[in-house]
Every structure is written in C-alpha cells, then in structure tokens.
Amino acid sequence: MGNPGSRPGLAPRTRPGFACCYLLALLALASACYIQNCPIGGKRSALDMDVRKCLPCGPGSKGRCFGPSICCGEELGCYVGTAETLRCQEESYLPSPCQSGQKPCGSGGRCAASGICCSSDGCGLDPACDQESTFS
Secondary structure, eight states: OOSTTOOTTOOOOOOHHHHHHHHHHHHHHHOOOBGGGOOTTTGGGGGGSOOEEOOEESGGGOEEEEETTEEEETTTEEEESSGGGGGGGGGGGOSSOEEOOSSEETTTEEEEETTEEEOSSOEEEOGGGOHHHHOO
C-alpha cells in the first residue's frame, strides 16, 4: 500500500498563497517605469539604447505622459489626475522605458510646458523651463 493517509491517483494540494506571491513577484519585475524613476540595474540600464517618447495624451493627443496621472504639452499646459491622463496609465504595461520633455529640470524632472517642470511624481514651477530656453 502507499504512505499512510495518501490516496492513490490524487495530486498533492497546491497552495493558493504561493501562486498569488508568484504572480505579484512577476508583476513587480515586469512593470514599466518612467525613465526618471527607473531603478539602477532595471530599465535604467537600457539607457544605452534609444529611449522612446512616452505615450501621447490629452485633447487631440497633443500632450505626452510624464507619469501615470500626468499629461503635459506645450500648447496644453499640464493635466494632473484628470480624464486626460487616463491613457498615461497604459505606460505601466509597456516593457521599455520612456522619456518626455526636452530639457532636464528640478530634481530628476523634465520641462513639460512653459515654466513647468514635471517628474513622474508631480509638477512644479521652474524658471529653467521658460518658453524661450525650452521650446525654441
């Protein structure tokens, strides 16, 4: 006979907690990041290759995503946490890093619109992003 308490023909029970932890770990490894907040050794190591522009967003797709809830454009200004930023959440599902804005500013941000510096965490006023020096 077999081991006491075992039933022939039945597979051992799987642990649902293990499967959940496995899926969460896989999601953490596969999630996208905006170039300014990528961990070293993660997608930031891909800086040797060309970095694509972040997804277009906002009215008429005239802006670019600067974070999961930030959409800015030269003609638009910035939208933060509005319906115009919903497309930016798709960026998290893309495998390669992206970058918006032309000029670095602030603490790891980029110029998003005239006088506005944004990172993936938020936006603020920055004189380094004035109209003449940024978009000309």
